[in-house]
Amino acid sequence: MPEFMDVHRGMTGITAEALMEAHNADLAIQDEEGVVFKQAWADPESGVVYCLSDASSADAVQRIHEKAGHPADEIHPVPLKV
Amino acid sequence: MPEFMDVHRGMTGITAEALMEAHNADLAIQDEEGVVFKQAWADPESGVVYCLSDASSADAVQRIHEKAGHPADEIHPVPLKV
Numbered sequence: 001m002p003e004f005m006d007v008h009r010g011m012t013g014i015t016a017e018a019l020m021e022a023h024n025a026d027l028a029i030q031d032e033e034g035v036v037f038k039q040a041w042a043d044p045e046s047g048v049v050y051c052l053s054d055a056s057s058a059d060a061v062q063r064i065h066e067k068a069g070h071p072a073d074e075i076h077p078v079p080l081k082v
Numbered sequence: 083m084p085e086f087m088d089v090h091r092g093m094t095g096i097t098a099e100a101l102m103e104a105h106n107a108d109l110a111i112q113d114e115e116g117v118v119f120k121q122a123w124a125d126p127e128s129g130v131v132y133c134l135s136d137a138s139s140a141d142a143v144q145r146i147h148e149k150a151g152h153p154a155d156e157i158h159p160v161p162l163k164v
Contacts, residue, residue: 019162
């Protein structure tokens with residue numbers, strides 16, 4: 001399944017607890033779109049959050065993020081990996 | 083050691099081989115700054131490359147990327163991870 005990296009901006013001040021809650025909200029409904037969120041990283045200072053997932057499409061990733069209440073600002077397939 | 087995500091833009095058309103070469107160029111000199119590049123992901127279509135590393139600072143990451151010939155456009159510490 002293709003891999004995607006998505007980026008959320010404007011999350012300045014995000015806490016470890018808030019990141020966990022947001023991630024869990026994605027995990028709770030990811031099966032609806034066949035998405036598997038694998039990892040998320042956050043920088044509370046700049047407010048950037050990166051999420052790595054396996055999904056059939058960027059739209060599938062975005063539908064889960066939207067339903068969970070935090071649409072991504074950018075979603076890129078990352079077919080190359082080293 | 084803190085973890086960092088950096089982003090390179092404008093790498094449109096990057097191949098698996100070019101990504102590997104760029105990553106290997108970082109690995110070859112990363113010890114000079116005590117950086118450990120762990121993973122890189124690329125989207126040849128949008129030209130975005132993400133690199134995940136352990137480093138003492140964003141400056142250390144950038145010094146390696148600059149010496150290797152591909153300075154990053156953004157580098158963010160990612161102290162939160164789920």
